[in-house]
Amino acid sequence: MSLLIPVPQRCALLSLLLATIAGSPQAAEIALSDGEQAVTLDPQTLSIDWNNVQINQATLRIGGKTQTVTELRQSAAQQASWTLMPARVRVRASLDQTLSLTFAIDDTVTIARDQPVTLAWFDLPHQATRTLYLPFSEGMRVPTDHPVWAQYLQQHHSGANTTQNLKMPFWTTRQGDTFISYHLVTATNNQLTFTEAAEGPTGVQAQNQAQNEKPQLDMQASHQFTPLNRSQDFVVRISLGDNPLSGAKQYRQWRAGHHQAQPLAAKLQHNPALKKLIGASQVYLFGKDVLAVQDVKDWWGLKNWIMSHPELTLSKEATQELGNLKQGQDWLSRYHKQLLVNSLNTALNQLFPAEPVQLNNNTIESQFNAAQLRKLWLSNQAGRYLTPPDSWGQGLASSMITNLQAAGLSKLWLGLDNWMPAFYQPQVVDQAKSAGYLVATYDSYNTAIPAGLNDGWLTAQLPGEMRTGCAIKQANGTKKKGFRGHGFYLNPNCQRGYVEQRIRDITRFGHFDSLFLDVDATAMAREDYRDGTSEQQMLHAFNDRMQWIADSTSMVLGSEDGNSLTTRGIAFAHGLETVGFGWSDPDMRNNRQSPYYLGRWYPDHRPDFFFQPAKVKAPYQTLLFAPQFRIPLYQAVFHDEVINSHHWHSDSLKFSNVRTERDLIGMLYNTPAMVHLSREDAASPDSPRIKALRHYQDGYLPLHRALWDQPLVDFRWLDDEGWLQQTTFDDGSRVIANFSGQARRYQQQTVPPQSIIATLSDGEVIRWQSQPNL
Template sequence: MYKMFVWLCTLCLISVAVTGCGYGVAGSAELPTSVVKASQQTAAITEPFDFEVDPETFALTIVKDGTRIPASVPLPKMEITNLVKKEDSVQWTYPGKVDVSIVRKSGYLDIQLVSAGAEQFAWPTVKADRYTLPIGEGKEIPANDADWRSFLNDQTYTWSESFSMDFFALNADPYSLVYVVTNKFNNEVHFDTTKSVQFQFKHEFPSINPDKSYGFRLYVTGSDPMEIVNPYKSYVTEKGDFVTLEEKAASNPNIQKLYGAPQVYLWSESILTDSDVKWPKIRTLMAGPFGSWLTKLLADTPDGSGELKDVLQQIAKQDYMDKYQKRIVLGAMNQALKMRNFYTPDMFPNPGESALELIKQGVSQLSEQKLYELNKLLLKSVLLDAATDLDDWGQADSTDVLDDMHSSGIDNAWIGLPNWADGLMNPQMVSEAVKNGYLIAPYDSYHSIQHDADISWNTASFPDPTLYEEATITKKDGTKVAGFLGRGRKLNPTLAMPSVQQRVSGILQDGIGFNSWFVDCDATGEIYDDYSPAHPTTQSQDLAARLQRLSYFAGEKGMVVGSEGGNDYASGTIAFAHGIESPIIAWGDPDMRENQDSPYYVGGYYAAEGIPERYGKSVPIKPLYHKVYTDPAYSLPLYKLVYNDSIITTNHWEWGSYKIKGEEDERMLYELLYNAPPLYHLDRASWEQDKASIVDFLKVWSPFHRQAVTREMSNFSILTDDRLVQSAQYGDDLKVIANFSDQDVTVDSEVIPAKSAVIHEDGKRLIFNAANNAKMLSE
């Protein structure tokens, strides 16, 4: 039976027993009816335990089978008041700071801290041999590892942004202590690696937030990853926050098009391409009034017209155009096609009947799609036979690529466009993607806002001129939160919904065939308290507005919705996410972000044509980053163990499947083991270059994903001491074993070839060799 509370005055120590089986004799009671179904797995693996707590130092110790496991490092001794001990609880107050309550529940401790005057409070500080942390997909971090100590040294992580799920675990074989964080807002984790990795959890109590509490559930489990995540999965289910993909697909069957689908960003921003023009005639045309007019038109744009002016001067002295000159001229015309002041009667005296019909409607009143239609007609009226038929413009780099993907056996794919304008400029491409059975989505964002509208950054431009001053986020010190890359400001999502609806209605009003939508930032956990006197907003309200926005796309607009990151608060709403499997790597390293002479430089965001280097350039990463970001020895599928059949997660678009030079094979094995879609950046050139590799891999990955994605990840095991041979099971009978090492390995009498994945299903054995991108089927 439970031990009674024992009050030891000399130690200021309180001791109580907790069991995962209910009150009374261990195993004699059931969980409360309301949570039995949600917590069956947790009840089976949660360990009964005792605990001791010293209120003066808030040192919490778990006692299990005679072993004492520290759950927190002692704080400096503090005065306590209001100490109350009952059969199932203990509580006390640190005067002027916080009220503390620890309550014995079925299978866990319920720990609550409420401000009694504190603006912030730091607890717990934890120290363990190893940590299991939901950083991205998941990591197991040895506390004494020199590289992890270097990487985490003096780092402070925002909880809601840096941790994909709301728990952390301290590993002390054979048991783990699992903290479930019950208030995700206003928390930071600070790492101290002076002697070994340890960290401090700190909560702020904002003045604008009436909720002055934070807390945890503390469980004792085994040290297997599945045992560690099960209490959290049961907690999510208990709250009603777990929604399967099949449940989402019941409302929107298009979600099933994600099954077996690679995620592809298609770069076809230019509607007028090299193959669409006849350069000798273009050179003659640009030497006349049209070239001068185009230069003047672009003079007031952010990119200006300096390069175009120089090029026109050069070609006036030549009887040819080189590659650079062609690129500048094409870029100028494609940029001009997006401008609302493109039309002038003097330049386009004979626009044609279709153009005249649009002009009569009033150019300023045209939708964005109709504006692009008009501008293409106008340009064609000037280019005449210097360009191909208008229906052919841009299709070689877009529609033709999609058709070739489909004819190559890629039945399902998610196609992302870097900008919605790419689709509105080329609706034929969007229609063809849908015809092929693909999902196609624009990239969209409501995170940053610019003071002045800018067609080169249209996601940060809004028609409402009051938003910049009246709807942006203010810090506690009264300054504004800067926008992406320090430009502009961050938009308060609670005030953005009318602008969201206005933008989306404008994009869709002419029937563009988008059937998916990608919303940047809303699932990253980058959320804010807004101290603006006119619209104070808590992080909780900020997040709720983001979820409302995602629900608007998923519900009212019927889109298959994805977002950046994929932190699990959005898992009930979105169907896919970019960033859980590979986040942005080393954002602050100047060798990767600033030093263009560095071999590690990832490239810039802009390209005049094709894929920008930031996304398409293959680069190595430093050994430290390989270890902490991609080394399979430290990776765990914590997110997949909870959410495999709820949300489809892949790499961040800056770190697609081919981005890291030398790790292409490992990424393919990872994508099979973790059931994660490959993410590619494609234009016509890259598709032709990588087509064979992509198609061969998808012949294995796609059918596997279709089977695995609607099942739970039911088991995960590390099979070798070097941790480079791992297995994952999906449901009852689908299993994959991945060997990341360079040597053949025998596991349970089965040979797993080097750099290979072995898939077991229905008595059949499929071997995929990543190094050769080849498969072999055997019984």
């Protein structure tokens, strides 16, 4: 009978028998086999080799302690199980095309809520690993011997979780021509750590190596068992592949097999309005008040009128600056005109306020009525100084839509950062929809702040019962502070009825056919000890809320990031093609003399932060934007499911010294541009920002019309330096991008500098060149 047992199994069983006879606590290595696949695994340290490829270094610790192995069983060539002591963690390993590891903590183990049990299970085989492929943002390609990358990951991503920080719960490594991918099926309660490899040779050998070799980036991963997730097994799937997208393709296949994929084609069948999103560039319209400077036709008349109306409360600055100006003696500068309009808008808001928010009254109707009263009162009182009231508006005006159409822009998603512009001019929303555009408002239910703190932040104006009663309670008993430390973050499974009614009311009064729901799709999973919500349950609550919107309303739904764990119901997302960076960098945040300064959050109708061009400083310019370090991991999973673009902090025109790289990456990956507009930016069909939109449409619209429902199936460099790159889609369409400043040849065709050539499956050829000075 022994002859029927495979040789690796006989060796493992013999070693186990000898160890048992000797009474040794040290377990033998386990040999798993499946056809030509052979895995050797040390159950005590979790050192793993697969077909002579090192998968994991010997590192396993639980609660910081090494473990011994008991109850080791291997009844088949593909499976084994054992228990780690003293932690009492049960482990199962199985090999079936992929290597699956499952860890479960025994029910008898006591876990205090502020003292989780940490399983340190992964340590990168750094000496054998050449490259890391990480889904931070769209996808990062990280050479492990690159010192700047090593420093950046240690400073900015060490301690990252695998729900919000890692945009998809896997990573891929390269050893030679083999690509090893690690998929965390249990994506919650994990942490990644990046360090510089410490071990190595000593003495003279180390000195010689230090002169000839670069330090190696190292990476570790751990999982925490807590009182709220202890019944959930921790599961990891490890697979081998032959190209950098192997892990993404494995993950895509897994999502489809677990009924998590929602293709855009299926969403379109449910909501025909989604057709407007295909080929549409993304546009945010800024300005939230009723009146813009373009709406004034008699400045001195308006100035004298406002100063003579005591019911209009003006600021001290406005009173001093405007009060002494005399017609015929002084002149109204651009500053004075903007101050006058801002003061009038503020006074109107104070004269006709909306009702206070209550749990049984979201005041959306009150806000709409207040908007109409302000507009009617101003027209009656000061109409002779102004253009007709139906033409008014900062963030939304009929002239803007007319000029967008006149420019030949046929497909746009128009987003408002505040629903009030639509409440002032709902007929303009209808005009935009008739023009073929989607019109959306920003909304959010994740931070609640008290009244008076920032009343202009409408989405955070939630009832006190929600602010305190739905606040997430952390393991230490404190409530989780909200965005930028204001108010509290809320549990999405709390007061759903209020949320649903407010969304219905915003849609009805604003006439919107799209909604951008901030934060819900970022996979911001937290444990909530207020009601015992685990991280996994919180992700489910986010998904359920978004799916309800998609199912119960006619709006095309989008959200921030579109992290893979929270994509239910969404058709688009903003955030992965350019993520936020340098948040604490003084040159970017505070130094107004720096070329890297992002700008003030002023003026309200056109904040410098969003409109003022800036340069990207080192090392971000290289690490985050050089095409050699980018890889379309997210698009390989989601191209035909979620249309992703930039974070709204960084539209396509924001960064002057990486604009070409961003333009070409967008065309190569087939993702839309984003351009911010204010009323003054849309004053003419030939204004610079509208011309830029028209240029982006020339390339993106025909490409996306052909490829929106096609998976991205291949990515490769066509030269050794990565200046010439190609993506391939499921129907055979190919896009080649030349990032260099010189024309380059590939297979009988010349690709001009800083341009793309797309060859579609029907033979159509699309050529497009970045024009950063447009």
